[in-house]
Amino acid sequence: MDRRTDSPSGVQVTIDRKVYANGLCTLKGLHFAAAPGEFVALVGPSGSGKTTVLNIVAGLDTRFEGQVQRATAARLGFMFQEPRLLPWLTVEQNIELVLNPLPPTQRQERRAHLQALLAQVGLQDFRTAYPGALSGGMQRRLALVRAFVIQPELLLMDEPFLSLDEPTAEQLRQQLLALWQQTGSTILFVTHHLREALMLADRVLFLSARPAHLILEQPVTAARPRTMVQMGALEQLLLHQYPELLSGVLA
Amino acid sequence: MRGEAIKQFTLPGWAWSYRNAIVRLLSFMALVLVWQLLAEWLDSRELPGPGQVVSTFRTYLLDGSLLFHLGMTLLRVLFSFVLALLLGVALGILMGSRPRWDRWLDALLIVGLNIPALVTIILCYIWFGLNEVAAVLAVALNKIPSVTVMVREGARAVDQGLMQVAQVYRVSRRDTLLKVYLPQLYPYLFGAARNGLALIWKIVLVVELLGRSNGVGFQLGIFFQFFDIAGILAYTLAFVLVVVAIEALLLRPLEQRLNRWRG
Numbered sequence: 280m281d282r283r284t285d286s287p288s289g290v291q292v293t294i295d296r297k298v299y300a301n302g303l304c305t306l307k308g309l310h311f312a313a314a315p316g317e318f319v320a321l322v323g324p325s326g327s328g329k330t331t332v333l334n335i336v337a338g339l340d341t342r343f344e345g346q347v348q349r350a351t352a353a354r355l356g357f358m359f360q361e362p363r364l365l366p367w368l369t370v371e372q373n374i375e376l377v378l379n380p381l382p383p384t385q386r387q388e389r390r391a392h393l394q395a396l397l398a399q400v401g402l403q404d405f406r407t408a409y410p411g412a413l414s415g416g417m418q419r420r421l422a423l424v425r426a427f428v429i430q431p432e433l434l435l436m437d438e439p440f441l442s443l444d445e446p447t448a449e450q451l452r453q454q455l456l457a458l459w460q461q462t463g464s465t466i467l468f469v470t471h472h473l474r475e476a477l478m479l480a481d482r483v484l485f486l487s488a489r490p491a492h493l494i495l496e497q498p499v500t501a502a503r504p505r506t507m508v509q510m511g512a513l514e515q516l517l518l519h520q521y522p523e524l525l526s527g528v529l530a
Numbered sequence: 531m532r533g534e535a536i537k538q539f540t541l542p543g544w545a546w547s548y549r550n551a552i553v554r555l556l557s558f559m560a561l562v563l564v565w566q567l568l569a570e571w572l573d574s575r576e577l578p579g580p581g582q583v584v585s586t587f588r589t590y591l592l593d594g595s596l597l598f599h600l601g602m603t604l605l606r607v608l609f610s611f612v613l614a615l616l617l618g619v620a621l622g623i624l625m626g627s628r629p630r631w632d633r634w635l636d637a638l639l640i641v642g643l644n645i646p647a648l649v650t651i652i653l654c655y656i657w658f659g660l661n662e663v664a665a666v667l668a669v670a671l672n673k674i675p676s677v678t679v680m681v682r683e684g685a686r687a688v689d690q691g692l693m694q695v696a697q698v699y700r701v702s703r704r705d706t707l708l709k710v711y712l713p714q715l716y717p718y719l720f721g722a723a724r725n726g727l728a729l730i731w732k733i734v735l736v737v738e739l740l741g742r743s744n745g746v747g748f749q750l751g752i753f754f755q756f757f758d759i760a761g762i763l764a765y766t767l768a769f770v771l772v773v774v775a776i777e778a779l780l781l782r783p784l785e786q787r788l789n790r791w792r793g
Contacts, residue, residue, distance in 0.1 A: 337698050338698075339698065355699075356698075357695075357698040357699075363691050366791055369791075376696075376705060376710075
């Protein structure tokens with residue numbers, strides 16, 4: 280059952296039960312909320328249904344028991360695990376696809392805005408290139424721009440920097456934070472990379488193994504910009520306290 | 531050293547296509563040469579040489595009969611092609627994206643694929659009369675099942691991930707169709723169009739032979755009765771020229787345009 284009701288902004292997720300078509304119960308009693316403008320990371324062992332949570336919040340998956348409260352009219356961005364670009368559209372056309380058509384008088388202005396966004400992630404010279412001509416890191420940056428160009432009120436991110444080399448991933452994290460500071464979007468960021476979560480988020484939620492529920496909530500109060508080294512220390516501290524945390528077990 | 535050796539043997543793209551064109555031309559000329567030699571050796575009414583066929587072709591071209599009959603055939607090809615493609619694509623998308631429809635229609639599709647063209651043609655003429663509608667319908671009915679099968683394959687292979695992108699970002703229905711969905715089907719649509727044209731050519735001639743009083747098929751029937759081999763080959767030549775023109779001027783440029791992104 281899917282009841283989706285309006286809430287001013289932010290998101291409140293109440294998933295009582297989510298059972299896959301094959302009878303496997305993947306989420307059970309998973310309740311959490313994100314305040315407007317908050318950056319929340321979800322960390323859990325692989326196979327714990329993190330992607331499913333995002334699909335439910337996005338409305339792509341409606342077969343679950345519970346409810347998701349978010350402003351239904353709110354602009355939603357989603358950065359998937361794969362860049363999911365349209366290979367037959369150029370960089371610019373890929374972005375324009377997610378924008379509403381505008382009267383000709385305003386097009387010039389938007390084009391300038393788009394150009395500025397592309398420049399911010401270093402893609403300004405690739406406006407007319409096709410995604411196939413871009414490197415993996417550049418494709419992610421394009422997907423990042425596509426997610427932010429609509430100025431999303433809620434942005435869902437599903438391990439978007441997976442399978443990138445560390446310097447490229449780090450560059451993308453910095454670009455993500457910069458864009459987030461401009462738009463003030465509420466972000467749900469799924470990852471199994473604990474240090475990445477600590478580096479980015481205001482609050483990290485830890486999920487158990489299947490059927491997944493919340494086992495720990497860890498606010499991250501360190502001021503930004505944070506460094507990976509600094510977050511390494513925090514990671515050590517957490518893992519010292521809960522050695523099995525990343526397998527989804529507290530005790 | 532090694533790199534240089536490779537460089538030596540790699541031709542640039544334009545040189546490849548240039549060389550390709552020469553090879554095509556040579557193979558065609560070889561065919562004409564063999565034909566010429568065979569015709570001279572046999573010296574029979576049943577195999578006129580290339581020269582005689584070309585002069586017959588000119589005669590029919592100049593008296594206007596060839597263009598008239600070819601035009602009628604082309605019109606029938608056009609109408610049945612468009613009809614078959616529209617219905618076949620709609621059915622293929624339906625069956626490829628809705629498993630329930632697929633289950634219900636699959637058996638009918640197999641029947642449709644295997645009914646001989648001649649049966650459809652005769653039945654259409656009997657049921658709808660010896661008229662243009664029956665002719666076009668008979669051709670289209672023969673073609674629809676194979677278009678459906680091809681497009682169904684494409685619709686099954688549609689990337690759900692890309693469709694989700696369109697859904698999440700609230701892309702309009704029109705853009706979702708034209709920029710996200712259909713481009714994934716283009717290779718299948720092209721396959722269907724190519725095969726379709728080849729099949730429709732052949733069936734249209736049979737339809738004309740059986741129940742029309744003009745068109746290339748009708749004309750070939752007359753030549754057959756008078757044993758006019760040069761006439762038959764002259765019409766075949768006209769046919770080949772049209773097919774090559776459609777491929778070179780229409781299908782290939784369109785395909786290249788749609789495939790630009792593959793780089």
